[in-house]
Amino acid sequence: MGLLHIYCGDGKGKTTAAVGLAVRACGAGLKTEFVQFMKGGETSELEVLKRIDGLNITRCDRNYGFTFTMTEQDKADITECHNKLLSAFDRGADVVILDEFSSAYNYELIDRELAERKVFEGLKTAEVVITGRDPDEKFLAAADYISEIKCVRHPYEKGINARKGIEF
Numbered sequence: 001m002g003l004l005h006i007y008c009g010d011g012k013g014k015t016t017a018a019v020g021l022a023v024r025a026c027g028a029g030l031k032t033e034f035v036q037f038m039k040g041g042e043t044s045e046l047e048v049l050k051r052i053d054g055l056n057i058t059r060c061d062r063n064y065g066f067t068f069t070m071t072e073q074d075k076a077d078i079t080e081c082h083n084k085l086l087s088a089f090d091r092g093a094d095v096v097i098l099d100e101f102s103s104a105y106n107y108e109l110i111d112r113e114l115a116e117r118k119v120f121e122g123l124k125t126a127e128v129v130i131t132g133r134d135p136d137e138k139f140l141a142a143a144d145y146i147s148e149i150k151c152v153r154h155p156y157e158k159g160i161n162a163r164k165g166i167e168f
């Protein structure tokens with residue numbers, strides 16, 4: 001039986017923590033599914049993760065942008081993609097990482113009932129990791145690990161945009 005991990009908060013490093021756990025799990029010979037919600041653009045960590053045996057990465061095939069810039073059709077398309085991504089639970093992984101799951105869930109860009117069922121049933125056979133801001137109370141109540149990453153200072157406050165290899 002797996003345990004539920006949550007990496008949340010407004011600070012930088014939630015995905016980075018999940019990537020670290022994926023590397024550790026694969027290093028121990030555990031089959032790992034790394035699922036990215038809300039992200040379809042370039043992220044540098046994927047280039048290295050693709051080379052790791054025992055690690056499968058799934059995500060949407062395009063970048064839909066921020067929720068406030070999405071059209072209704074974009075929202076319908078990304079929701080359909082997110083629902084398909086939940087099939088990662090059906091591949092017999094030891095560890096399933098759901099990166100930015102909380103955003104997809106909170107913005108209702110995923111079938112919530114399906115998502116809840118997959119996460120809670122998935123815990124019967126896999127370690128499950130959820131990342132993202134403001135996780136829903138039902139996941140917090142069930143979590144075995146909760147790590148909150150708090151932003152104290154960020155270069156964006158000085159007008160410095162996201163940098164390849166550091167923020168993405």
